[in-house]
Amino acid sequence: MALKVAILPVTPFQQNCSLIWDEETGKGAAVDPGGDLERIEEAMTEVGMTLEKVLLTHGHLDHASAAGELARKHGVKIEGPHIGDKFLIDSLPVQGKQYGFPVYDAFEPDRWLEDEDTVDVAGYTLRVRHCPGHTPGHVVFIHEPSKIALVGDVLFQGSIGRTDFPGGNYDQLISSIRERLFSLGDEIAFVPGHGPMSSFERERKTNPFCSDLAVGAD
Secondary structure (H helix, E strand, O other): OOOEEEEEEEOOOOEEEEEEEOOOOOEEEEEOOOOOHHHHHHHHHHHOOEEEEEEOOOOOHHHHOOHHHHHHHHOOEEEOOOHHHHHHHHOHHHHHHHHOOOOOOOOOOOEOOOOOOEEEEOOEEEEEEEOOOOOOOOEEEEEHHHOEEEEEOOEEOOEEOOOOOOOOOHHHHHHHHHHHHHHHOOOOEEEEOOOOOEEHHHHHHHOOOOOHHHHOOO
16 A cells, blocks of 8 residues: 655745554654644644654744654654754754744754665655755665655755755755766656656656756666
């Protein structure tokens, strides 16, 4: 059975918080709950999902700010991102004040993730790829049997993540996309951190930043 996915734009930045769950058991995870906790909890109720963990792709405010509060409220653990984003996670309360977001208590993930780790959600095994470039500790979650990936701000439909934030690196980001995502296969569809879904095939063929043509690949 395929993993169920619902996409919920949250925060003034319209960041895609994703709910992923097993339809039979109702157990699942919230990926990148950056804010609007009431909306996230209402959506969980609507789809009949019981939260069993929180997953984070990276430490930016719109993706991670409310993760600690959501995890505490439901008594679940937080997994991700890679420890390279610890400086961002540690600064979330300060970031919240700077951007006028609700300020939540600081937290530390229960598990920092490494490249090729696996994460269990409702009996489904998600593969972890460490994809630095947008941030040093950015990770991506892939469920290959469902042909779905949750890529945060690494890759978008027709674009890529910004690299002008602290710790960003353009060349590293392109390498992450080409070597750690596109290598998984054209058939993978992905949920980006903002905007509509796409597929690795579409972006490999048409993305002006990282397509075969853009990088001079055969």
